[in-house]
Each structure stands twice: as structure tokens, then as C-alpha cells.
Amino acid sequence: MELKRRDFLKVSSGAAGLFLLHPLSGLGKRPRAAADSSDMAMMVDVSKCVGCWWCYAACKQYNGLPNTVKPDPKQPPELTQDTWTTLVTPDAERFRKHACNHCTDAACVEVCPTGALYYHDLGFVAYDSSKCSGCGYCAEACPFGVPHLAGNKVTGISVMGKCTFCIDRVAAGQQTACSEACPNDAIKFGKRGELLQECSDRVNNIKADHPNAAVYGDKQLGGLHVLYVLDDKPSVYGLPENPEVPIAATVWQDVIQPIGWAAAALVVAGLGMNYLVARSRIKGDHE
Amino acid sequence: MIANLGSKIGQIAQRLFGSPPSPDEEQIERYPKQIRVLHWVTAATWVMLFITGLFLFVPQFGGGAVGGWSGLLHRIAAVVVVGWAIAYFMMKPKAAMEGILDAFKWGKEDLGWLMAAPYYYFFGQEEKMPPQGHMNTGQKIWWLTVLGAGALMVVTGALMWFFKGMISADAFLWASTFHSIGMAILLPFTILHVYLSVVHPKMRGIFWSMWGGMVSAKYAKSHHKKWYDEVKEG
Numbered sequence: 044m045e046l047k048r049r050d051f052l053k054v055s056s057g058a059a060g061l062f063l064l065h066p067l068s069g070l071g072k073r074p075r076a077a078a079d080s081s082d083m084a085m086m087v088d089v090s091k092c093v094g095c096w097w098c099y100a101a102c103k104q105y106n107g108l109p110n111t112v113k114p115d116p117k118q119p120p121e122l123t124q125d126t127w128t129t130l131v132t133p134d135a136e137r138f139r140k141h142a143c144n145h146c147t148d149a150a151c152v153e154v155c156p157t158g159a160l161y162y163h164d165l166g167f168v169a170y171d172s173s174k175c176s177g178c179g180y181c182a183e184a185c186p187f188g189v190p191h192l193a194g195n196k197v198t199g200i201s202v203m204g205k206c207t208f209c210i211d212r213v214a215a216g217q218q219t220a221c222s223e224a225c226p227n228d229a230i231k232f233g234k235r236g237e238l239l240q241e242c243s244d245r246v247n248n249i250k251a252d253h254p255n256a257a258v259y260g261d262k263q264l265g266g267l268h269v270l271y272v273l274d275d276k277p278s279v280y281g282l283p284e285n286p287e288v289p290i291a292a293t294v295w296q297d298v299i300q301p302i303g304w305a306a307a308a309l310v311v312a313g314l315g316m317n318y319l320v321a322r323s324r325i326k327g328d329h330e
Numbered sequence: 331m332i333a334n335l336g337s338k339i340g341q342i343a344q345r346l347f348g349s350p351p352s353p354d355e356e357q358i359e360r361y362p363k364q365i366r367v368l369h370w371v372t373a374a375t376w377v378m379l380f381i382t383g384l385f386l387f388v389p390q391f392g393g394g395a396v397g398g399w400s401g402l403l404h405r406i407a408a409v410v411v412v413g414w415a416i417a418y419f420m421m422k423p424k425a426a427m428e429g430i431l432d433a434f435k436w437g438k439e440d441l442g443w444l445m446a447a448p449y450y451y452f453f454g455q456e457e458k459m460p461p462q463g464h465m466n467t468g469q470k471i472w473w474l475t476v477l478g479a480g481a482l483m484v485v486t487g488a489l490m491w492f493f494k495g496m497i498s499a500d501a502f503l504w505a506s507t508f509h510s511i512g513m514a515i516l517l518p519f520t521i522l523h524v525y526l527s528v529v530h531p532k533m534r535g536i537f538w539s540m541w542g543g544m545v546s547a548k549y550a551k552s553h554h555k556k557w558y559d560e561v562k563e564g
Contacts, residue, residue, distance in 0.1 A: 154503075156385070157392030176395035178386055180506065183499040199405055199491070200398035291503035295510055300387065303514030310518040314525045317452060325454035325531045 054315025074148040074162065078266030080236025082166025083213055085222055087140045088242075088272040089280065090249050090256075091229035094130060094138040101224030102128040102142075105209065124193035124204035128221055131281045139271065139280040140221070140230060143168060143189045143206035147265030150288040151181035151190055153296065159203075166235065167208040167268045177201035186264070186286035208268070238270050245272045264288070347528055348535030351546035358561055360464075360545045365429075368418050369540055375411035376520070379404055383513060408487060432465055433473040439556075443467035454532060461555030468526070475519045482512040 078084075096113050103111040108125040117135045120126055128142035145167035152160045152168060159174035160181060177200055181190040194201020209219040217223075218232035225231075231238065242258045249256050253274040260267030263286050271277075277284055344350070351357055361369070382404040385394035394400050419426045439460035444467060446458035465473060489497060489505040497505070528537050539545045550558040 156387070156389060157395050158389060159396075174392070174396050176386065176392070176401060177398040178395070178401065179494065180503070183502040194398070196494070198398070199401040202398075289500060289503050291500060291507045295503070295507045299507060299510040299514055303387075303510065303517065306514060306518045307521065310521050314522065314529075318525075318529060318531075320452045321454065321531050324452065 050315075050319050054312060054319070057311055057315065074146075074152070074265060076265070078147040078166055078235055078268065080234065080239070082235040082268060083208075084145075084166065084233065084235035084238050084268040084270060085219060086231040086233070086238040086242055086270045086272065088229045088231075088245055089137055089139045090245070090253070090272060090274045091227050092130070092138045092140065093227055093229070094132070094136075095226060096130065097224040097226060098128055098140055098221035098230055099126075099130065101220040102206075105212075105220035106207070108204075122189060122191055122205075124191045124202065126191075127204060127206040133275075133279050137274070137280075139273075139282075141281070142221075142269070143208070144187055144260060144264075145206075145208060145268035146263075146286075147267070148288060149264070150184035150186060150292050153288060154180040154184045154292045156180070163208070163210065165213065167210075167213075169210050170203075170205055170207050172202055172204065175202045177203065179203070180292075184289055184292040186283055186288070235266070235268065235270070242270050242272050249274055347537035350535060350538035350542065351544060351549070356547040357544040358547055358550050358558070359543055360539045360550070361543045362425075363543065364418060364422060366540055366543055368414060371414045372411055375407040376516075378407040379411075380513075380517070382407070387510065387513065405491065408484075412484060430477065432463075433470050433477060435463075436467075436470070440467040440470070451530065451532070456552070461559075462553065462557070463560075464554060464557040466554065472519060472523055475515065479512045479515045479519075482508060483516075486512065 094116050096116075099114065100111050102108070103126075106127065108127065110120075110126070114120050114129075116130070116132060116138070119130050119132060119138075122129055122141065128140060130138040131141045132138045147166070149160070149162070149168045152162060155161075156178060157174045157176045159171050159176070161169055161171075163169040177192060177194055179192050179201070181203060182188075182192055190203050190205045192201045192203045209217075212219060219230075222230040222232035231241070239258070239261055242261070246256050246258055249272075255276050256272070256274045257277075259271040259273050259277050259282055260269055271280075271282070273280060273282075382394075382400040385391050385400045439462065442458070442460035443462065446455070446460070447468065449455040450459055486505040486509040490502060490509065494502060526533050527540070536545070536549070547558070550561070
């Protein structure tokens with residue numbers, strides 16, 4: 044029996060090529076270990092928010108989204124594909140601005156198959172809607188329930204919408220539309236490290252009247268790029284105490300995909316070897 | 331001209347898939363027409379499902395999913411193949427049921443087949459191969475895989491399509507995870523299936539049984555002795 048060197052190379056390079064098609068679990072979409080203090084971020088201070096909805100209106104206006112009427116604070120609108128920021132309220136008196144929290148370890152980026160969601164160099168979770176496939180994985184994976192889709196449920200053709208961190212403004216050195224609009228210093232834009240310091244200062248100032256006051260977003264999911272000054276427990280404002288990237292979101296791309304490719308590559312290599320051996324050993328039944 | 335083109339295509343097909351059984355030989359029907367149509371509908375839709383699914387599976391191919399058109403084609407292919415399988419079941423419930431149950435009939439000969447298979451498929455040693463029925467052990471494994479992974483794909487796919495928003499986010503993500511697992515199982519087995527029906531020297535030419543439905547009596551006798559005897563006894 045003779046194994047031709049060329050044949051062997053063909054088989055093994057084919058199998059290797061199939062394996063390399065797997066992108067090593069998505070190059071360029073790895074989260075960093077932790078948020079950087081020079082990242083750009085926003086601070087949201089519930090103790091300063093008066094519920095004026097200017098952030099909501101500014102977001103709608105700047106991003107060209109419909110429905111800019113002032114909403115009813117007793118029934119605040121939910122986030123939708125074209126409502127990227129809103130307020131949540133426990134009692135129609137206290138408000139938390141609710142929008143994408145721009146995680147450092149973002150479940151949505153992990154599951155996005157097309158790269159429409161990605162980490163911006165400045166730390167936030169950027170979104171390019173022209174790359175969206177409408178699969179909706181992000182909407183299911185996000186621990187804050189932020190991404191929303193609009194479209195046809197039967198055909199599956201739809202598109203997601205969420206806060207883009209005003210990427211063009213921020214990249215041009217400006218602040219986000221919502222922080223610019225805030226009349227009461229409840230939303231502040233700046234370097235994450237400096238905002239963190241200001242958050243703890245502000246928490247210390249209200250701690251006497253609000254024993255549950257705390258910073259939120261400093262540690263969660265590698266550090267959020269929206270930092271909260273809360274005067275009460277996170278759950279009061281609809282924030283999970285310990286948000287996590289769902290296990291299924293990581294298993295899918297980090298485990299199943301490489302195993303799938305490896306299995307296919309092994310089969311191709313095995314069959315290639317089988318062919319080389321069988322061809323020289325077996326005289327065909329039908330030829 | 332057209333006849334010329336036809337014979338040219340025939341020549342190319344024989345180069346690719348091996349020679350069909352000669353018309354002079356005695357032949358036996360192996361696959362009735364409905365089965366062959368179902369097979370090729372399944373094959374075509376599986377290729378379509380594979381390619382459109384790959385756009386979501388491999389980030390480098392993600393561009394193909396933009397706008398959701400691959401998702402729409404994926405859904406159309408899924409409806410065609412599931413609809414066709416159900417239609418076949420309705421038309422031929424008895425044959426379909428028997429065909430499905432065939433995969434679950436395992437005996438001593440299957441163990442023998444598994445032991446002898448490496449010698450057979452690498453070195454062509456036929457002596458140790460126990461006589462096989464209509465489906466040999468390898469085909470039963472393939473058929474079980476298709477049934478099992480196929481059911482997994484239909485269930486998880488339906489969960490993600492029709493029950494989105496009704497099931498919990500975790501349930502959705504696990505459905506998509508198991509959809510990926512199904513694909514990771516089906517892909518290697520499909521490669522194996524195509525290899526054995528088209529490439530392997532011992533099987534060369536058997537492709538045509540799924541095209542015209544017939545195999546030579548010689549092939550039936552050497553590869554599926556029990557089935558051959560059943561056919562001969564009537």
C-alpha cells in the first residue's frame with residue numbers, strides 16, 4: 044500500500060482549513076478583564092433626577108426616533124426598538140434613567156452572530172444597525188432586558204434598536220445627547236474613573252438620609268459604563284443585584300462551535316485516511 | 331444537440347458518482363419513488379438550512395445574515411422539509427412507520443457488523459461481515475441520528491420561532507444552544523453519509539440507487555443478504 048505524500052497533505056490541510064474556519068471564538072469580540080478608568084461613561088444619579096423626561100426627548104430627537112411627547116410618569120414607556128432611553132420608577136416620584144448599561148462583559152456582544160454589537164475602544168457597547176440580522180439573541184441574553192426588536196415574527200425579518208452611546212458625538216469629543224439635555228446634573232458624561240469618584244462622593248452625601256444608598260455598576264459585569272448613584276436597593280429601581288452573562292450564551296459560542304468544527308474536521312481527516320487506505324487495498328465492486 | 335448535452339451530463343455524473351448498475355444485470359428495487367423524492371427534498375433543504383444557518387454560526391460569515399434574508403430562507407426550507415415529511419407520512423403511514431421502526435431493530439448481527447466494519451471499510455475484508463437486512467448497522471446509526479437530531483432541530487427551531495417571548499430568555503438561549511448541538515452532530519454524520527454513498531471504493535456507484543431506485547442483485551446479495559433473501563422469497 045502506498046500513501047502518496049501529496050494526498051496526505053491534501054487531506055490534512057483540508058481538515059485543518061475546516062477547523063481554522065472556526066474563528067477562535069470570535070476574534071475582536073473578547074471582553075476586557077475590567078473596565079478602564081479612561082473609558083468614557085455616564086453617571087446617573089437617582090437622587091437628582093426630577094423626572095422631566097428631557098433625556099428621553101433629547102434621545103428621541105437626536106437619534107431621529109418617533110414619539111417625542113412627554114410621557115405619563117405614572118405609566119412610563121418601556122424600552123422599544125425606537126425608544127432607547129426611558130425612566131423607570133417605583134412610585135412615580137423617584138426615577139432612574141433606564142437604557143443600555145454598556146457592560147464591559149456584555150452578553151449581547153457575546154451572542155451577536157454578525158458583529159453588529161461590538162466593544163468600542165472607548166469601552167461602551169457600540170451598535171451598527173446596518174449589520175443586524177434580527178435574530179434577537181441579544182434581546183434574550185441581556186440581563187437588563189435592554190435590546191428590543193421590531194419586525195415580522197413570521198418571516199423573522201426584523202431589526203434591533205438600543206442606545207448607541209451617541210457614538211458619533213462621543214467619537215467627536217462631545218457628550219451624549221441625554222447628558223447634555225439633563226437640567227439637574229442627574230446625568231453626567233465623562234471619564235469612568237472620575238465619575239466613579241464622584242459617584243462615591245454623592246453616595247456619601249445622601250447616605251445619612253438613605254441608609255441603602257450605594258453605587259451600582261462599579262463592579263457588575265466587569266464594570267458598567269453607566270454608573271448609578273442609588274438611594275435605595277438596586278431591585279427597587281429594577282436592577283438585578285448580581286447581573287450575569289447567561290451560561291447558555293457562552294456555552295453556545297465558546298464550547299459548541301469549536302467542538303462542532305473539531306468533530307467535522309476529525310471526520311474529514313478520518314475519511315481522507317480511509318480513502319487513501321481503502322483505495323489501494325480494495326478493488327471496487329462496481330468498477 | 332440536446333441529446334448530446336444529456337449524454338455529456340450523464341458522463342460527468344458517472345465520473346462523479348460512479349457507474350450505475352448495467353442494464354444487462356438483474357436488478358432489484360431498493361427505494362420506491364416517494365422515498366427518493368423525500369430523500370432529495372431533505373438533501374436540498376438540508377444544504378439550504380446548513381448554509382443559511384452557518385451565517386449565524388460563524389461570525390466571519392455573519393454578513394450573510396444581515397437584513398434577515400438568510401433567516402427567512404432558513405424558515406422556508408424548514409417548512410418545506412417538515413411539511414414534506416408529514417405529507418409523506420400521511421400518504422404512506424404504514425411504510426413510513428415501518429421505515430422508522432427499522433432503525434430500532436437491533437440484534438446480534440449489529441454487534442458483529444460493528445466489530446467487522448473497520449476491516450471491511452479499510453481493507454475490504456468481507457468474510458467477517460454478518461448478513462444484513464434492508465438497512466445495515468451503519469445505516470441504522472445514520473437513520474437514528476437523522477431522526478433524533480432532526481427532531482431536536484424541529485423542536486428547538488419551533489421554540490425559537492413560534493414561542494419567542496412566551497418562553498423564558500434562558501429557555502430561548504438553551505434552545506439555540508441545542509440547535510447548534512444538533513447541527514454539530516448532523517454535519518459530521520452528513521459528511522460520512524455522502525462519503526459512503528459517493529466516494530468509498532466499496533460503495534462506488536451506489537449513489538444511483540437513490541436516483542433510479544434500483545440496485546444490482548449482485549450488490550444486494552453481497553451487502554444486504556438478509557434483505558435479498560426476503561425479496562427472493564417474496
